[in-house]
Amino acid sequence: MWRSLASNMLTVLLVGLFLVAGVVLWGQSQYRAEGPLDSAMCLRVESGSNMTRVSNDLAEQGAVTNARIFRIGADYQDKAGDLKAGSFLVREGATMEQIVDQITKGGASTCGTEIVYRIGVTRNQMEIRELDPQSLQFVELAEFEPGADAAPEIYGEKRDQSDTRYRIAMAEGVTTWQVAEVLKGWDVLSGEVGELPGEGMLAPDSYEVIPGTEVAAVLQEMQDKQVLRINAVWESRQDGLPLASPEEMLILASIIEKETGLPEERGQVASVFVNRLNQGMKLQTDPTVIYGITKGQRVLGRGLRRSELRRLTPWNTYLIDGLPPSPIANPGLASLEAAVAPDETGFIFFVADGTGGHAFAETLQEHNRNVAKWREIEAQQQAN
Known part of the structure; x- marks a missing residue:
């Protein structure tokens, strides 16, 4: 009897274990x-x-x-x-x-609200946006210009949310001074600027930051990325370029950056300056003259005067030979690459063509015709 009872209990126990194991496997x-x-x-x-x-x-x-x-x-x-x-x-x-x-596992949020501080050449913008999970595209909630516009109410609301992300988007062609001024004035960051990085030594890109990040740490991250870009691009340079060092490449890239905003033109603009350097011609580029006036600490906001074109500064490439002594802005990766791999052309002149691009020329006669066309377009624009 006891043996039969024990056997039955063992059977029940085994069945129970099998059931538990089944539930566990099902749960898994x-x-x-x-x-x-x-x-x-x-x-x-x-x-x-x-x-x-x-x-x-x-x-x-x-x-x-x-x-x-x-x-x-x-x-x-x-x-x-x-x-x-x-x-x-x-x-x-x-x-x-x-x-x-x-x-x-931790780490940054992967959706929700993001506040982006866009550092531009002529103006800055603060954008509040939210990721749409279905389209994986950001939807803009509001934007304003810090220092010029009152911050919308939603900015304060999103600032108070612990999961709001923050990003700095630095455009190509801004100066180091412009970047530093924005960073030290944004209350999301902390600390002082410290020693200002050299002109051209900040990589235009997008940088995620967390509240309380030191301004100096953000600048260092930008500088570290630009150093990596400079070293990599310099190693890939074409033979025979009139550039003796990565520093000269950076200067040329900054000029290319300021001369055109069209990606398809960078190689042509680079070829003009490389051809001029090879032929011992002056670069004669307005952005360098402007930098000699502003030192990158303000936007000129007007055309150059004749007196300014005749004023000698280390950056006036109408008067000095070769490259100026420093970059005139922070160039992006594409302009760095154009500086070491220019298009093969005979161009030594270019002028605006009225479409946002430029007309290139190999001879002075051809260039003068292009300039005359541009003057007509200018006059028409002013008349309108």
Whole structure:
């Protein structure tokens, strides 16, 4: 009798174990299976939240099939206590395991609100935008010009959100002084500028920052990136260029940057200056004269006067031979590349053509015709 009872109990125990194992395997398969989300969503995890609140939120939004399995899986992976505040892009069909990994590994938010400070050549803009999870495109919420416009109410609202991201977008052709002035005036950052990096030594690009980042650290990141670009581009230079060093390449690239905003023209503009240097001709480029007047600390905002073209400064390339002593702005990667790989042309002249581009010429006679056309366009524009 006892032997029969023991046998029955063992059978029940084994069945129970098999059932438990089955439930565990089923739970694991649910945890790792493709999720029910049919379109991407932005999951916001508030500071001080917990895994129960997050799992219920996910279940309500149709991102997980079972909030309990989500929590058990997070516990089993020993990640329940690693929940991070922020906004996280949850992709279509994301598994519970993938979502747990996203919200516990830390790092920057991957969706939600972003405030971008755009540093431009003639004006700066603050843009408040939000990532649309479906299109993965940013939707602009508001923009304003710091120092000129009153900040919209939404700016203060988004500044108060802990998961708002911040970015600095530096345009090609801005000066180092312009960048430093923006950074030291933005209350998201802290600290002093310190020693100003040399002109041309900041890489135009987009930089994500977190509140409280030191201004000097941002400038150093920009400088480090530009050094890497300069070294890489210099190593790829063509043979026979009239450039003796990476420093001269940087100067030429900055002039190219200021002379044209059209990507397809950079190689041609570079060829003009390289041809002039090879022939011992003066560069005769207005942006260098302007830099001699402003030192990059303001926008001239008008045409050059004859007296300014005749005034001797180290940057007046109508009067000095060769390259000026320093860059005149921070060139982007494309202008650096154009400086060491110019188009093969016979051009030694160019002038605006009225379309936003330039007319290039090999001879003075041809150039004079192009200048006459431009004067006619100028006169027509002024008349209109």
